[in-house]
Amino acid sequence: DAGVIQSPRHEVTEMGQEVTLRCKPISGHDYLFWYRQTMMRGLELLIYFNNNVPIDDSGMPEDRFSAKMPNASFSTLKIQPSEPRDSAVYFCASSFGIAGNTGELFFGEGSRLTVL
């Protein structure tokens, strides 16, 4: 079975440009998460969805960040305009949230963003 698929794997852009990161969760999973990893802040949750509905976006740093999940098999994280401090690895993860599950999050390989 395919795991969580993220694209692009690497993105280098200039300050002020729009960046769109994409994620395809594992089929059948009803929770989708966007995490960001930086040296300074470690791994932090940005937003998560349940059945395509955003549940908690309190981790989204500011209005420049937005996330959507138009259907069960696709989500985007958009940064507009991008800034150098947005440079990080962005992980998408999905899980199957029924009672008794293992609680395992399945992570994608991450999208490494560098904003110059």
Next chain:
Amino acid sequence: AQKVTQAQTEISVVEKEDVTLDCVYETRDTTYYLFWYKQPPSGELVFLIRRNSFDEQNEISGRYSWNFQKSTSSFNFTITASQVVDSAVYFCALSDYAGGTSYGKLTFGQGTILTVHP
């Protein structure tokens, strides 16, 4: 607010040594979940274990073992007879208990970089 502390930033051992990674957590919840994830050099995050707060039984899986002590809010991870392939960053994490499941809203520790030398 939840908090996870991994006091060891980096650990370096020689192959076949045993190594313990410490994890201390803070939460006001009476029920919660604890996790360990591994991040190898390739970058992905790999699930290792989940433990419910109401189950303090220690667990062993091959060379891996976990010691959960609610009284000290600790969930330590031991690798026995370490191998070079164990070199990775290891994260401890904490999540809410949501009606019997844990849906992945995790608070991660800062991670411990483990290097196993041949």
